[in-house]
Amino acid sequence: MPEGHALHRLARRQQRLLGGQRLHVSSPQGRFAHEAALLDGMVFRTAEAWGKHLIHRWDDGGRGTAAVHRIVHVHLGIYGTFREEPLPMPEPTGQVRMRLIGPELGIDLRGPNACEIYSPDQLDALVARLGPDPLRKDADPEIAWRAIHKSRRAIGSLLMDQKIIAGIGNIYRAEVLFRVGVDPYRPGTGVTRDEFDAVWADLLHLMPIGVRRGHIHVVRPEDDHGAPAYSSDRPRTYVYRRAGEPCRLCGTAVLWAEMEGRNLFWCPSCQS
Structure with a gap:
């Protein structure tokens, strides 16, 4: 299972590659299909790590109280991997839980332990049950x-x-x-x-x-x-x-x- 440094490195890379872009989101495997439909066409805002957990934040590009915000929680577990592909991406093979396609590249997520949309309360509960992360500035x-x-x-x-x-x-x-x-x-x-x-x-x-x-x-x-x-x-x-x-x-x-x-x-x- 990747240790915390790998998740922070991954979050920084995804922030650099995808931040601020409107993405096409799908779930070729089907297990994330409903959630992918909710995210499809939204703007990928930030990626951050808490320990071994990866958090993506999305919005619809709107402003004020009318804006729609969504949070995606990913835990890679032992077998989960992200794979970057140049465009056009090849047809998906195997168990691709989530596919992200931006203007310049695509990323497939395979085999994670968890890939789910979180509410703000669920994210707060996750953070509350984790100890301090030495790679975060707010670690106590x-x-x-x-x-x-x-x-x-x-x-x-x-x-x-x-x-x-x-x-x-x-x-x-x-x-x-x-x-x-x-x-x-x-x-x-x-x-x-x-x-x-x-x-x-x-x-x-x-x-x-x-x-x-x-x-x-x-x-x-x-x-x-x-x-x-x-x-x-x-x-x-x-x-x-x-x-x-x-x-x-x-x-x-x-x-x-x-x-x-x-x-x-x-x-x-x-x-x-």
């Missing part, structure tokens, strides 16, 4: 700190809980805990304020790099050598997907376990 880390400080759950689980911090996935979880030297099994109540502040500061540093570059970069320049990355098209990591390999800093074998159904990686020496 005190909300996350209060939730972590009173919880007996492992910090490795808490960082993956979107109600506590929005946008964090498996890679950022593993790598930030390594970089600040915190054992992922330590309960939230055992995390000090200084350690939490270090985690938050590291997220504020690392996640914008992911937005700019399109990949998660976590290894400091002085450590960016030695064993290759876990995949040929990915930058090096400290522990993520490196189970059994020597830690880049101390040489201890990186450990793997399953935590709440997700793969967990850590160095038992550097994160003691």
Whole structure:
């Protein structure tokens, strides 16, 4: 599943490509057909991300109280993807949930976990149940700190809980805990304020790099050598997907376990 940086990067790109344009909207698959008919011919105004959720705002180009506004919520889940196509777009194949066609290009959305029109109240409810998103200027880390400080759950689980911090996935979880030297099994109540502040500061540093570059970069320049990355098209990591390999800093074998159904990686020496 894409982590928060990927959704923010996607929102910025769609804003740049589609913002202010009147679009043709359809649902070749049919599952979004009614909603697509409501959006067809409207103006795509903004795209923004809240954690792993993408929000599109539309209007009919009118002014004042007579203007019609609509909100589209997209959650890509594990399989969802947006694909850009030059015009004229080819005939849709497969499960295209939503097709957007503008003056210069088209975009197909396939396989999302959710693609739906939201009311303002539904959007408010979504935002209310999400933790602060480090990539948003309005993020309040005190909300996350209060939730972590009173919880007996492992910090490795808490960082993956979107109600506590929005946008964090498996890679950022593993790598930030390594970089600040915190054992992922330590309960939230055992995390000090200084350690939490270090985690938050590291997220504020690392996640914008992911937005700019399109990949998660976590290894400091002085450590960016030695064993290759876990995949040929990915930058090096400290522990993520490196189970059994020597830690880049101390040489201890990186450990793997399953935590709440997700793969967990850590160095038992550097994160003691």
